[in-house]
Amino acid sequence: MNGRRTLTSLWTTVFGCTVAFTSMNLPTESASATSARSAAKQSREATFKKAQVLREEGVALLDDQQFEQAKAKFEEALALHADSDGLNSDLHQRMAEVCLDTESYQEGVKQCELALQFNPSSWVTMHALSRLYAELGDLDQAMSWAQKGQQVAEQPEDRLYVRTSIQGDVAKKCEPLLKKGEFTKAQQLLTQAKSFDPSDSAAWVHACLAGTYLRQGDPGKAMIENQIALKMQANNTMALMNAAECFAYLGQFSEALTWAKKALEEDLDPGERESVQNLIDEMKPILAAPALNDPKAPDYLQSTAAPVEGSVCPWPPDKMPLKVFIEPASAVPGYRDSFRQVLLDSLEAWAKASGGRVSYELCSDPKQANITCRWVSSPEELECTDAGHAQGFTVCPWQADKSGRAFVTGPATIRLLTRPLPGRQVLTDSQIKVVCLHEVGHRLGISPHSPLVTDIMGYNSLLDTPDPKLTARDTNTLIRLYTNTQNK
């Protein structure tokens, strides 16, 4: 309990808890000493009462969201130097509250530190520090103070309040990280935030965490976290959207559709609604022809997912090895030397997967090239209709021969964007690898998209797959494309 230093016994309420001021047994003293002591006592009591009044006025102003006026009252009260740790701690705590509301977070931290000097075990102050550090973007500190706060809070509802608050803060701060593609950082913070389970925000933490796994192409792990989220909150919008995507990633499109519809019944923001609707639209051609889009089939050569213009056709055998010209790009903004190696690795990966059916050689004369690879720095230069959403684009003329079989006639161009997509901060080598593998796949004649986004030729590219590789279905599709031709 606070306020030991006053001489008389009085009760007062300092931020919600009743504080006892105990009397002390003092030795007998002279009349003049007694009188001086009594005057000092009265003066201290008067100061305390004055500070109390100012504090109450400040609290009323704070409740009324008159932050500057409230701050002035608290400052005035603090300047009185009332002899009460409880009151002074509360005043600094209130100042921190003002700082939180007025976005003066650094100043708020200072006020909390002062409050803790008067009352080192206040969970309210620790909670305020946690909120302030969260706003400052230091989630490690925020979680550390929340941890301390919930350790000292005595009431279960106070502990729940601290946990709910920190989990809400972490989820809120991780959502933009997810959008920016900073999955490793988000994953680490959200995994740490799980230690505050259970709370009223825990579903968001698990749903966000599921989102990080999903974006990186791991629907299995995503599903586990997402089921925890849905168990905690059956109508959590992020978890509902995740569920739809998880099932789509796993090739369970009917289930995916069911969850997407459930998500649409909730209050989604326009961007979320659009992405759920996109998913439904993307699944329509897949659901319309389940036999051609069997996710368990060894290949996807006849898939109807995200149909593209053109025909499913290979290069004729007499064009092998394909002559590939890679345009010099050192002057293209955003280009890095590593991009060239990633592109070469991608060509090599497909050639190897073809088991000798596809071969290529680099050439230095663009006029001789069957395939030209061009690095561009603006979405418009991709010359595709989906500019702004696409990281690469490829065009290729084709023709049917006399027997009606389609063949690529070339020359073909692959255009690759050197800049991150809107909203993204960086374009990593592994993201460029996903794009290169996908576009080279198209240029070798795989025009259908796989109904599984976990395949390199998926109807949506999982840009953030940590170690992008051709899947068995990618390989099988290429082999069947070239085997069919040679067998005919």
Ligand SMILES: [Zn+2]
């Ligand atoms: Zn594509």
